[in-house]
Amino acid sequence: xxxxxxxxxxxxxxxxxxxxxxxxxxxxxxxxxxxxxxxxxxxxxxxxxxxxxxxxxxxxxxxxxxxxxxxxxxxxxxxxxxxxxxxxxxxxxxxxxxxxxxxxxxxxxxxxxxxxxxxxxxxxxxxxxxxxxxxxxxxxxxxxxxxxxxxxxxxxxxxxxxxxxxxxxxxxxxxxxxxxxxxxxxxxxxxxxxxxxxxxxxxxxxxxxxxxxxxxxxxxxxxxxxxxxxxxxxxxxxxxxxxxxxxxxxxxxxxxxxxxxxxxxxxxxxxxxxxxxxxxxxxxxxxxxxxxxxxxxxxxxxxxxxxxxxxxxxxxxxxxxxxxxxxxxxxxxxxxxxxxxxxxxxxxxxxxxxxxxxxxxxxxxxxxxxxxxxxxxxxxxxxxxxxxxxxxxxxxxxxxxxxxxxxxxxxxxxxxxxxxxxxxxxxxxxxxxxxxxxxxxxxxxxxxxxxxxxxxxxxxxxxxxxxxxxxxxxxxxxxxxxxxxxxxxxxxxxxxxxxxxxxxxxxxx
Ligand SMILES: Cc1cc2nc3c(=O)[nH]c(=O)nc-3n(C[C@H](O)[C@H](O)[C@H](O)COP(=O)(O)OP(=O)(O)OC[C@H]3O[C@@H](n4cnc5c(N)ncnc54)[C@H](O)[C@@H]3O)c2cc1C
Numbered sequence: 001x002x003x004x005x006x007x008x009x010x011x012x013x014x015x016x017x018x019x020x021x022x023x024x025x026x027x028x029x030x031x032x033x034x035x036x037x038x039x040x041x042x043x044x045x046x047x048x049x050x051x052x053x054x055x056x057x058x059x060x061x062x063x064x065x066x067x068x069x070x071x072x073x074x075x076x077x078x079x080x081x082x083x084x085x086x087x088x089x090x091x092x093x094x095x096x097x098x099x100x101x102x103x104x105x106x107x108x109x110x111x112x113x114x115x116x117x118x119x120x121x122x123x124x125x126x127x128x129x130x131x132x133x134x135x136x137x138x139x140x141x142x143x144x145x146x147x148x149x150x151x152x153x154x155x156x157x158x159x160x161x162x163x164x165x166x167x168x169x170x171x172x173x174x175x176x177x178x179x180x181x182x183x184x185x186x187x188x189x190x191x192x193x194x195x196x197x198x199x200x201x202x203x204x205x206x207x208x209x210x211x212x213x214x215x216x217x218x219x220x221x222x223x224x225x226x227x228x229x230x231x232x233x234x235x236x237x238x239x240x241x242x243x244x245x246x247x248x249x250x251x252x253x254x255x256x257x258x259x260x261x262x263x264x265x266x267x268x269x270x271x272x273x274x275x276x277x278x279x280x281x282x283x284x285x286x287x288x289x290x291x292x293x294x295x296x297x298x299x300x301x302x303x304x305x306x307x308x309x310x311x312x313x314x315x316x317x318x319x320x321x322x323x324x325x326x327x328x329x330x331x332x333x334x335x336x337x338x339x340x341x342x343x344x345x346x347x348x349x350x351x352x353x354x355x356x357x358x359x360x361x362x363x364x365x366x367x368x369x370x371x372x373x374x375x376x377x378x379x380x381x382x383x384x385x386x387x388x389x390x391x392x393x394x395x396x397x398x399x400x401x402x403x404x405x406x407x408x409x410x411x412x413x414x415x416x417x418x419x420x421x422x423x424x425x426x427x428x429x430x431x432x433x434x435x436x437x438x439x440x441x442x443x444x445x446x447x448x449x450x451x452x453x454x455x456x457x458x459x460x461x462x463x464x465x466x467x468x469x470x471x472x473x474x475x476x477x478x479x480x481x482x483x484x485x486x487x488x489x490x491x492x493x494x495x496x497x498x499x500x501x502x503x504x505x506x507x508x509x
Contacts, residue, residue, distance in 0.1 A: 025152065026152070026153045027155070028052040028053045028054060028154070028155050028156065029052050029155070029157075029429075030054065031045075031055070031158045032056075032057055032159050032375070033065060033161045033162060034058035034062075034064070034121070035064060035065020035066055036067075036102075036414065036415055036418060037065075037160035037162065037418045038063075038065070038160035039056075039063060039106055039109055039110060039115065040406075041158050041418070041421075041422060041425070042054070042115045042119070043088065044419075044422030044423065045422075046118075047088075049429050049430070052429065055152075056118055056119040056160075057125055058120065058122075059122065059166075060121065060144075061144075062121060063106055063107070063121075064106060065162055067102045067103050068103070069166045069188055072187040072190040072209070074212045074213050074214075074215060074217070075099040075212060076096055076097060076098045078096070078212065078318050079318060079413045080241070081093065081096070081101075082244070082261045082262045082265055083265055083266060083412065084102075084413040085258070085415065086415060086418070087262070087416075088419070089258075090255055090257065090258035091105065091258055092254055092257075094320075095239055095240070095241050095320075096239045096318060096320040122144040122146075123141050124141065124142045125373065126141065126375065127376040127377070127378070128140075128157060128378075129377070129381075130401055130402070132401070132439075135402075136153045136154060137157055138151065138152075139151065139152045155438065156403070157403045157404070158405075158406075159403065159404065160405075160406045161405075162370070163369055163407060164367035164368060164369050165368045165369070166370075168186070168368075169186035169188035169189065169363070169365070169366070169367050169368075170186075170365055170366045170368045170469075171184075171365055172365060174340050175341070175343065176342040176343035179343055179345050180344070180345065180346075180347075182358060182361065183361070184343075184362075185360065185362050185363070186362075186365070187364050195360075196220065196221050197220045198220070198222050199360055200357055200359050201217055201223070201358060201359065201360045201361070202224075202348060202358040202360075202361050203225070203227065204361065204362065205226075206226055207232060207364065209366075210226055210228075211234060211319055211324050214324055214327065215323040215326075223332065223333075223334070224327075224332065224333045226333060226335045227340070227356065228336070229337070229339055230308065231304055231337060232307060233284075233287050233307055233311055233314075233317075234291065234305070234316065234318075234324065235287060235317065235319065236290040236291065236294075236318075236319050236321075236322040236325070237318055237321075238320070241265075243261050244257050244261045247260060266412075266416075266489065266490075270488075273312060276310070276311040277312060283311040283312075284306070284311055287311060288301060288305060288306060291325055295325055295329060313462060313463055314462070315410055315411070336350070336356065338350040338354065339351040366464075368469070369466055369470035372405065377400075386473070387472060387473050387474060387475065387476075389475045390444065390478055391456070391483065391485050392482055393481075393483075393484070393496070394477070394484075394485035394486065395421055395424070396440075396442045398444060399441060399442070400442070401439050401441040402439055402440060402441075404421065404425050404428075406418055407485075409488070410457075410462055411462075412488070416489045416493075417489070417492070420496045420497075423496070424497070424499065428501065432508065440506050440508055441506070441507045444505075445504045445505055448483065451480055453477070453478060453479075454476060454478070454479060455471050456471055457471060457485070458486065461486065462486070481495070482505050
């Protein structure tokens with residue numbers, strides 16, 4: 001299935017009762033966002049809390065979130081789909097998947113469980129206000145197709161809005177950009193009619209997006225230059241999972257293959273992460289070794305691929321079969337490590353004095369983070385400043401009632417946390433139901449009063465540019481549980497299912 005087709009097909013399956021459903025004013029749970037988190041949340045609600053009336057509101061015309069927004073050539077995952085896929089839906093393809101394969105996988109989840117009847121596309125949530133008297137959220141929603149204004153109320157908000165602004169990517173401004181004769185394109189807003197065949201293209205940036213885009217462009221452009229200010233780590237791996245292939249040869253059911261391979265990858269990754277954190281120099285050498293093998297001893301690896309920061313301080317992009325480096329070896333791609341002085345009519349002038357000619361410039365310069373989907377929140381008439389709150393386990397916030405959010409792992413696949421939060425949320429709903437309470441609000445206990453407050457993410461631990469630019473807008477975390485954030489999957493797979501709702505950190509009313 002191609003992106004865009006799924007939605008038409010799914011929408012055609014809508015039935016009369018479903019349309020009636022859409023007219024409901026009040027929902028038990030409102031999920032914001034139909035990306036991999038929102039569809040996962042819908043699955044868990046559907047499966048674990050079938051009595052809950054819920055809707056997913058999505059501002060785009062289709063599901064997929066990140067995989068809908070990023071339409072540039074070569075867009076693909078940078079982690080394996082055995083762990084990026086849901087725990088409940090076996091992944092049967094190659095470990096690294098294209099955006100179309102991920103969208104197809106998500107469309108199957110939606111179709112298998114008939115989730116489309118819960119999803120309302122082109123519904124942008126603009127504001128949400130909590131009323132303690134009414135014990136509910138009131139939502140203002142704008143329909144992006146008709147401009148119509150819609151109001152809804154919901155007992156619970158399950159925020160699956162992702163972590164960055166989808167409407168526009170992050171492009172720094174450089175002197176002379178308006179002089180450049182060709183197009184300057186951010187990968188987040190890739191035009192379908194961009195002409196790059198047989199052209200000279202400069203891609204600014206060397207993160208995961210550049211690493212996936214460049215090998216695809218290299219097949220059709222005259223030449224691609226990857227222009228980076230500083231080097232990034234890459235993780236070269238074959239895009240084959242031998243354990244999965246062996247199990248399939250033995251006719252092992254796909255559910256088993258998925259679970260076994262998932263566990264194996266998690267174990268391997270935990271070991272790699274430990275190595276990177278405890279023995280960074282050894283990890284650095286392990287990451288550079290396969291690059292040296294492809295590019296040879298004469299290539300200046302030190303300048304272009306040996307970062308100053310320690311491995312894992314930023315997400316490491318997986319490069320399947322080393323395709324980026326093979327394209328460099330073939331001479332189709334060159335790497336320049338320098339800083340931009342200014343744009344000229346024909347390209348880019350660098351601070352070293354060198355110039356790069358370009359027909360097209362791609363700014364793979366990242367994105368801007370968005371806190372809770374840029375929705376204006378208020379509580380009993382007071383504007384909510386999320387940066388003044390403290391997170392409860394990275395999924396709720398002090399003094400913010402009945403609101404859960406999904407924020408995935410940076411070092412492990414995002415979706416691992418989608419499933420854990422799905423279980424946590426449904427267990428919380430069941431607990432509240434069985435105790436006859438309607439509202440849950442995280443609140444510091446007296447013993448937490450002296451707790452040290454820290455940034456949402458420790459900059460010593462994880463410090464990409466997009467996080468550094470926005471961390472001040474995010475809630476704080478505490479120095480002890482249950483107020484810590486950014487823990488590992490290995491830890492949370494034990495702590496989240498065991499979280500004690502009666503430890504005094506959650507106020508039920
Ligand atoms: C190019 C790229 C590749 C990536 N690859 C990986 C990978 O391989 N592995 C990995 O673990 N992570 C990866 N990530 C991180 C990735 O963002 C997450 O893995 C995951 O896609 C996040 O899913 P999500 O559903 O939480 O958010 P998103 O995918 O961001 O989706 C959020 C959805 O919410 C909607 N929304 C937001 N605000 C509102 C609102 N106010 N009203 C209505 N709807 C709203 C958006 O339109 C969007 O559809 C990648 C990120 C990028 C940009």
